[in-house]
Amino acid sequence: MTNNTDDSQQNFALGLIAILLLLIVGGVIAFAAWHKTPAKASATARTAITVPAAAPATQTTVAEVTETVTVTIPDGASIRVANGVVNFYFATGSADLAPGAAEALAAVIKGVEAGRKAVVSGFHDTTGDAAVNEQLAKKRAETVRDVLVGLGVPADKIDLLRPPVTAGSGNDAQARRVEVKLLD
Structure with a gap:
């Protein structure tokens, strides 16, 4: 009988250890998610997602959003939809999408x-190491x-296209972007 008692005590101890490990891992994940979300907005920007109501025949209307969306922008990350192109702007050294990306x-x-078909192209700014910037632009795209794809878009409907010049135009914040163009 002592063998059964030892086995049940050992099983209880192993189960308790497994539960404690799950609680610790869950706590760490919850803390990391909470810590990554800013408690107070350090910077707030107004980002309007608009498309011209009467686009010329050669332009493509991507979306029609009639409201202004206010999102917290971490270190320059944002989203903009204009003239048939969806631009995802990224924070320095980051490949994380900005909050508020759902509409785009x-x-x-x-x-x-x-x-x-969606054509996705990555661009980078001109500061820092060119090779690292190229890889970061690719990772962002x-x-x-x-x-x-995770949201259900078939992979064959998305093309990654490396632009001839990956250094983006505009200031550094405007250059760190991924452009998505929709083609017929």
Whole structure:
């Protein structure tokens, strides 16, 4: 009988250890998620997602959003939809999408569902090591593609296109971007 008692005590101890490990891992994940979300907005920006109401015949309307969306922008990350192009802007050294990306992602998904193809291109700023910047631009484009695929867009409807010049135009914050164009 002592063998059964020892086995049940050992099973109880192993179960208790497993539960404690799960609680610790869950706590760490919850803390990391809470810590990554800013408690107070350090910087607030107004980002309007608009598309011209009467676009010329050669322009493509990506989405029609009639409200202004206010999001917290971490270190320069943001989203903009204009003139048929969805731009995802990234913080320095980051490949994380900005908060508020849902509307822009929805615009891309809506275009693909209408039979169009999404062409995703990554750009970088001109500060720092050029080779590292190239890899970061590629990783950012892959992030946007992977999120779209994760949201149900068929992978064959998304093309990653390395632009001839990956150094983006504009200031550094405008240069660190991924452009998504919807083609017929």
